[in-house]
Amino acid sequence: MPDNPSDGPVAVITGASSGIGAATARALAANGYRLALLARRTDRLEQLAVELGGDAVAIAADVTDRGAVVAAAERVRQKLGAADVLVNNAGVMLLGPFDSSQREEQRRMVEVNLLGAMTATEVFLDQLRTGSGGDLVNISSVAGRTARAGNAAYAATKWGMNGWSEALRQELQPAVRVTVIEPGAVATELTDHITDPTAKQASEQFYEQLAISAEDVAGVIAFAVTRPRRMTLNEILLRPTGQPG
Template sequence: MTENSRPLVAVITGASSGIGEATARHLASAGYRVALLARRVDRLESLAAEIGDGAIAIEADVTDRDALVAAALRVQDELGGADVLVNNAGLMLLGPFGSEQKDDYKRMIDVNLLGAMTATEVFLDQLTANGAGDIINISSVAGRTAVAVNGVYAATKWGLNGWSEALRQQLKPAVRVTVVEPGAVATELPQHTTHEGMRQGIQQLYSTVEVTGDDIAEVITFAVTRPRHFAIHEVMARPSGE
């Protein structure tokens, strides 16, 4: 509970599936009221109904600042403001670098990097209002290493990591900034790949992954529920055999 005795509020982008959906459930179980943001509002409404306890579903694309501003107004009016922001919305569009995927590169930069920055900018006043906020940025193992077919995806995650560290230094101690860097997780993420030569292979690889969104959601919930004198700045979490 916050100082004015209202429940703590968590805003989760990309909440319609995968890590975002699992995080919503876990944070709700931990006593948070959750605001679910994504483009697929039908899924959000079903999840909000399942969670109950004041959960709200908001159709919002993180590349649309006006939609995020409208979402922030709803969170303020209906829930009293955000205490936690989970920047989870993301795309992984793999393939060799070249003109064939130029549209994919822009989409990943707009969603993975600029989307997280814009959501944070829009919700920042709410997160700092009580002097006890949390920002969770979902990065990737690709934010620490790169391979031939994930160059732009890796670039967005390296960029997210660097910006997160600068943000941590700026906002401490009022807002804790945590970067979570998952390895392969059994989610819809590989289904986004548009490169024909990559899609089948990456989907086959991910079909064997045992790590789930719930595993990462447990890490996120642990981080935000620590006492305020303790901050977890970075967590790399991957399948034990990866």
């Protein structure tokens, strides 16, 4: 029996401490969801949980650590009940040339962006199958459709996310609806972590010119998961209106 007696559906969001994750938490809370907020930065998570009130639980978890995700899933079940929605949002965008100097960052992107999402899904899947049906939302990118010089490893993780999501759609429906969200430039902290100076400058200039807000994307996610169970928005590509590719 969960500690929280509320009857609202439960959404788990990875990478919830900032950006699209935090914005999605606010959007889903406004739609009556109870939130399990997962990320590594506990101070930000706890602030967000306080902001959202008693129906939000902050849980420190790194999606690259399966043991931590398993522990998080158990805490979700105890505190809130079985998850109805999982939003795989945790991700990093470490752009730069594909060479040996970037090998650790390339591996990090694969481990977080793709393997992290797969781990979280595998761990929470039984919960999503409980009840009247679950929703799996995978945050991909326009880079999952259009690769370019300087984003080889990042694009690989997002193309992988798209293919994996489509296979899961066929495998899990109708018990679990699968939606993949492919945003273009969004004003978040993604560009802050780029270490290659040339790639960082180019990305920051590009994003400053036309990026949409995290709230824009969160609104789309909330819309998708609140559709009647008879339909699914399987793939949603959204770009800033001025973004050419």
